[in-house]
Amino acid sequence: MERNPYVPIPVDVAKITTEVTTKDIKTFRFAFVNKEDEEAFAYLPGQFAELSIFGKGESPIGIASSPTDRGYVEFTVMKAGTVTSELHNMEEGTRMGIRGPLGNTWPLEYLAGKNVVLVGGGFAFTTIRSLINYMLYEENRSRFGKITVVYGAREPGLLLYKDELALWEKRDDIEMNVTVDKGDADWKGKEGFVPAICKEVAPSSENAVALICGPPIMIRFTLPEFFNLGFSKENIFTSLEMRMKCGIGKCGRCNVGSKYVCKDGPVFSLAELDALTPEY
């Protein structure tokens, strides 16, 4: 029988990691209660799911783990509204639900054989992290060219996935450029805003695609740098957020023009966005 797309898949909170010094961003690792649900929850980087807590509601969140991580699925969530606050109060072992995977993916087919530039700002690094782990996976790495990452946060304590960042720094098959607006006494990395670091790093646009995620202000100042580097709008992708309820293109609230962010997105190229109405 067809699965009812409104009924959440039962999961247990298997692990909670506090990511930042302000403690308002945590990564939740969920384990599927039923093995067959794990098989059915086949996802790719860039997709999202509705985190579903009975009695509170649902919240659409990008998937932060990679499908190459078997046995669990992870979401990095900022404490903001009703559902995410409840989530932040949860303890490991609590049962809840997820609905998904939803939406489209980072353009994996299109990225194959190309150099990939990943730009993330602040909290908007979660589905990029999924993609990095996916591309670095042993069996996948050869399908992609050079990987260049520019990731920035306001201060060192606000960087997500610090252990992984350190591991990636040590590898020679990914170029990491981690920056903070302002470092502290222990900070040995780059200082400066993401657009400036992009300019400094100056990734070649030749056979390259850039995926850019971050606060609107960061995106606004980063895009010109990429245009200057020769990236076309067809080769720059971003991921949109909108208020959502159903996540499956019916409830009508996440449209940008004739596209629904939940079903046709969340990943769009700049060329695609240009063809839509500027209301998001």
Next chain:
Amino acid sequence: METRLIKKDLLAGLIKGLAQDTLVYAPVQDEDNVLFKVLEKGMEPLTEYDNTKNAPKNFFFPQQETLMRYLKKERGSELLGVPGVTAEAVLFGVRPCDARSFVLLDNIFDDPQYRDPYYVDRREKTTIISIACTRPPYTACFCTSVGGHPLSSEGVDVSLIDLGDNWLAEFVTEKGEKLMKKLGDLPKGDEQWASKKEALAEKAAGAITTKIPGKDIKPWLDENFDHPFWDTIHASCLACGTCTYLCPTCHCFDITDEIKKSDGRRVRSWDSCMYWLFTHETSGHNPRTSQKQRWRQRFMHKFKYFVDNFDAIACVGCGRCVMYCPVNIDIRKIAQDISKL
């Protein structure tokens, strides 16, 4: 297609007969309004009426419905169940414009990628009997401008056409033919009625005098999202949402949780793009902060976005929003004004 004749004064009785062992919804008089209600013993279905105040979309997409029930536990909660399958039903007395709305809504709810089980279940189990508009009821009617026709049988299983002394019953679908067998022996409506129907169709279409540019304004809408015209339509709008609630094709909804002690349910309710909260995000950001943006969204959704996605205008020309808007905003006039730009 099978056709039959039903004597004018026998129709109500046949419908009441159906209601003895089948769930039948029919238009009935309720104080000043005509509303669809479950036809119970002693109730009289109307066969001559203008149109129901509410669009019949709620039979497939109720104003509020429980999607699932759950039990809140000390830690986490447990799904108790999803409402079961619904009963076979007959929806009698739908106007052709409203019947067309089901075909449009199928695009959303019966999308093969994500089928909406609640809507699809009811839709599959319901047989729709329409009463064609041989005399279009309102000056606000404009179905012929948006792809409909007063005698259309689109979205209909059985179409009833008023021939004077008789109803011509056309059993359009398999579901309709199945219903025909339950109606007992009826005289065949042979070919002589075809020409009569044609004349009635022409007369009925001619009686709809309001013409609006439907798909003709699409090229303008494609290019003019930022046109100053959009500043001129919303000023009197109260954001009451009446237009969206009465609209046969508006399908936006909200999903909320309701919990009483440990018994909880997740509920779907109609929502409206006319409301500020509709798109308000937790971060505080709202892509549509003004009523201008919300009106543009409603109009664009019907006359551009839906056309882009499904090649049909998401408006059936029933005229409800025109008749019941408390400040007389007229979607027909907006379309006409656009065509003059």
